[in-house]
Amino acid sequence: MLELREVSTRYGPITVLRSVSLAVGAGQLACLLGPNGAGKTTLIRTILGIVRPVSGSIWLDGARIDRLRPHQIVARGVAVVPEGRRLFPKMTVEENLRMGAFIEWAPADFAARRDHVFSLFPRLAERRRQSAATMSGGEQAMLAMGRALMSRPRLLLLDEPSLGLAPVLVEQLFAMVQAINQSGTTVFLVEQNARKTLEIAHHGFLLQKGEVVGAGSAESLRRSELVRHAYLRT
Amino acid sequence: MPPLELLLQQTLNGVMLGVMYALIAVGFTLFFGVLDVIHFSHGDIFMLGAFVGLSTLLGLAVVGLRTPLLALPPAFAVAVLVTGLVGVGAERVCVKPLARSSPLMTLLATLSLGLVLRESVLIFYPRGADPKPFPQLLPAGGFEVGGVAVRYENLTILAIGFAAMIGVDLVIRRTRMGAAIRAVAQDPEAAQMMGVNLDRTVDATFFLGSGLAAVAGMLSGFYYGEIHFIMGITGGVIGFSAAAIGGLGNVYGAIVGGLLFGVLQTTAAALIPRGSEFRDVVAFAVVMLFLIFKPSGILGEKSVERV
Numbered sequence: 001m002l003e004l005r006e007v008s009t010r011y012g013p014i015t016v017l018r019s020v021s022l023a024v025g026a027g028q029l030a031c032l033l034g035p036n037g038a039g040k041t042t043l044i045r046t047i048l049g050i051v052r053p054v055s056g057s058i059w060l061d062g063a064r065i066d067r068l069r070p071h072q073i074v075a076r077g078v079a080v081v082p083e084g085r086r087l088f089p090k091m092t093v094e095e096n097l098r099m100g101a102f103i104e105w106a107p108a109d110f111a112a113r114r115d116h117v118f119s120l121f122p123r124l125a126e127r128r129r130q131s132a133a134t135m136s137g138g139e140q141a142m143l144a145m146g147r148a149l150m151s152r153p154r155l156l157l158l159d160e161p162s163l164g165l166a167p168v169l170v171e172q173l174f175a176m177v178q179a180i181n182q183s184g185t186t187v188f189l190v191e192q193n194a195r196k197t198l199e200i201a202h203h204g205f206l207l208q209k210g211e212v213v214g215a216g217s218a219e220s221l222r223r224s225e226l227v228r229h230a231y232l233r234t
Numbered sequence: 235m236p237p238l239e240l241l242l243q244q245t246l247n248g249v250m251l252g253v254m255y256a257l258i259a260v261g262f263t264l265f266f267g268v269l270d271v272i273h274f275s276h277g278d279i280f281m282l283g284a285f286v287g288l289s290t291l292l293g294l295a296v297v298g299l300r301t302p303l304l305a306l307p308p309a310f311a312v313a314v315l316v317t318g319l320v321g322v323g324a325e326r327v328c329v330k331p332l333a334r335s336s337p338l339m340t341l342l343a344t345l346s347l348g349l350v351l352r353e354s355v356l357i358f359y360p361r362g363a364d365p366k367p368f369p370q371l372l373p374a375g376g377f378e379v380g381g382v383a384v385r386y387e388n389l390t391i392l393a394i395g396f397a398a399m400i401g402v403d404l405v406i407r408r409t410r411m412g413a414a415i416r417a418v419a420q421d422p423e424a425a426q427m428m429g430v431n432l433d434r435t436v437d438a439t440f441f442l443g444s445g446l447a448a449v450a451g452m453l454s455g456f457y458y459g460e461i462h463f464i465m466g467i468t469g470g471v472i473g474f475s476a477a478a479i480g481g482l483g484n485v486y487g488a489i490v491g492g493l494l495f496g497v498l499q500t501t502a503a504a505l506i507p508r509g510s511e512f513r514d515v516v517a518f519a520v521v522m523l524f525l526i527f528k529p530s531g532i533l534g535e536k537s538v539e540r541v
Contacts, residue, residue: 050423069432070426070429070432071426071430071431074426074427074429080427086423088420090416091416091417099413099417099425099428102428102429102430105410105413
């Protein structure tokens with residue numbers, strides 16, 4: 001479904017991604033593991049067209065998307081839970097959800113989609129008229145997830161969704177990501193929490209200093225020396 | 235103390251001036267909200283709106299459309315459309331290409347554009363250096379309540395001004411494009427991640443803000459009975475000040491700031507001996523106090539220091 005072929009991205013003189021190649025098949029839950037500064041967020045921004053790769057190509061369902069602009073890529077069924085959530089702080093919970101469905105704006109089934117999100121995160125229903133800025137970290141994480149689901153994406157990108165969450169919430173979040181994937185959405189999960197991530201992912205990639213240094217099934221990654229040493233600390 | 239009627243009268247006059255200031259200020263605040271820039275040619279866009287409106291009215295009169303009901307709607311429509319498009323052009327030439335460079339560059343580019351607009355009207359409009367009489371199409375006459383004279387013409391100006399503000403409020407709060415504008419103002423990258431077309435949103439913002447300035451330009455023509463190619467300098471400074479005291483980036487702040495500035499001007503004229511000569515001094519002194527003690531403005535969160 002999503003394929004990157006030798007993608008390199010630069011910020012000015014600094015090369016952040018070096019010839020990154022990876023593929024995520026339809027229906028899969030793939031992950032990208034890597035330490036801070038490896039280029040994980042840049043990879044997400046590159047897929048979304050916020051930054052353009054200097055070389056290489058990105059393909060979505062067999063069509064090349066690396067020359068498209070962000071709104072065109074999103075319109076092809078991609079949604080994201082960005083790093084740091086990036087909610088609209090002055091908008092209410094409900095308005096943030098509306099922004100999640102921006103591509104279609106007022107779909108006929110808007111109420112149904114919103115109520116589906118409220119059923120997943122009952123707290124959001126209680127706070128629907130509250131502005132996003134006044135919510136707790138956990139609630140903001142829920143809202144970011146709910147907002148991404150509002151467009152009924154075929155491909156969901158998640159950039160460190162567990163960051164800053166209490167362990168019990170992290171547990172819930174990973175269970176939810178797994179459930180979303182099992183309901184048919186392809187998921188590409190970028191994480192530092194390797195242990196939890198490898199429990200739910202089908203396969204994954206390791207990113208270090210902008211390069212893919214490992215790839216394989218979740219099982220093989222769990223057993224790999226590199227991952228055990230760098231991420232699992234066992 | 236001046237009599238109460240005088241104060242009431244001046245407050246009413248102030249609100250009317252304030253409506254025009256507010257319409258200019260909303261543009262400043264929208265542009266700042268979406269692109270974090272001060273668009274210094276916005277005052278001259280306001281002036282241009284008045285001249286486009288005047289030209290349209292004169293053109294309509296030539297083909298026999300002289301009655302207010304026949305002439306005003308098309309004149310406002312043309313002024314808003316043409317001025318809005320010029321505003322979009324200004325953004326594409328002077329603002330957006332410089333968005334990533336120093337704010338000083340945007341300042342220079344937009345100041346220069348303002349000069350170009352002003353000189354163009356001076357040179358290309360027939361006898362451009364002279365004040366141009368504005369057709370008096372608003373209803374004449376009036377009535378008196380408790381010693382306060384209310385003219386129908388002024389009520390019409392108030393009505394048109396408030397209608398324009400309510401219209402913009404509805405666009406921003408209720409439409410998809412309005413949601414895009416608010417989203418970009420809060421977080422441009424997150425807005426793009428939701429599928430917002432950034433360039434089109436910025437264009438729409440400049441169209442909207444410049445169109446409002448055109449409405450203000452025409453109202454100013456009706457109010458003063460004439461327009462002049464340098465009217466954009468004062469109009470721009472006052473509009474920017476109103477946006478700043480209201481809180482740059484906040485549309486309601488710009489409206490409050492505009493009304494406040496107008497009322498300050500007119501009540502200063504009433505309360506202070508020889509006040510009408512000092513009305514701008516008093517009003518701008520208050521602006522400076524705001525910049526010193528409350529730089530984020532009445533309703534603002536973003537600080538003016540960011541400019």
